[in-house]
Amino acid sequence: MGRPDHRTDQELLRASGSEPEAFGSFYRRHVAALLGYLLRRTDRPDLAADVCAETFACVLERLDAFDPARGSARGWLFTIAGNQLVDAVRRGQVDDRARRRLGMERRELTDRDLARIDELLDRESEDAVRGLVADLPEEQRDALHARIVEERDYAEIAASLAVSEAVVRKRVSRGLALLRGQLGEARR
Known part of the structure; x- marks a missing residue:
């Protein structure tokens, strides 16, 4: 991986036509997020993996069709994935024409593959939550860390911060509400 x-x-994407490792970097950057998106919509790892593979094959075939004036590369990737998923549901199977044209064989998922998908999704979720927590106001972040990670009670946290227990409860509550809102937006 390097x-x-x-x-x-x-x-x-621009370099991918002549530099295969550029496409590999694009793939590694987005595969976990794309799998997560597809898995949330299908609740089937095998279908999500097939649509994900076909999506990246389509992107590779259509490199010249990407127009940055129309949106981001990530948006383009997810649009293709959404279209692939709609087509797969409509047909009752994943269209694998792009993969076949590129000479990519369909691969049956093993238990190890399914575990790897779960691992990628768990890592993506953990990284997303860490990022969202880091963006919280300091007093909410500290209160959440003390209450949830350290599992300290409200009275103990209040004493250590020299504030009332009600203030700590409010900080935890507001921090959790912000996280819920941000996680909801991130999943859309």
């Missing part, structure tokens, strides 16, 4: 590629998605 070092992370710091080019933008647009730069990676």
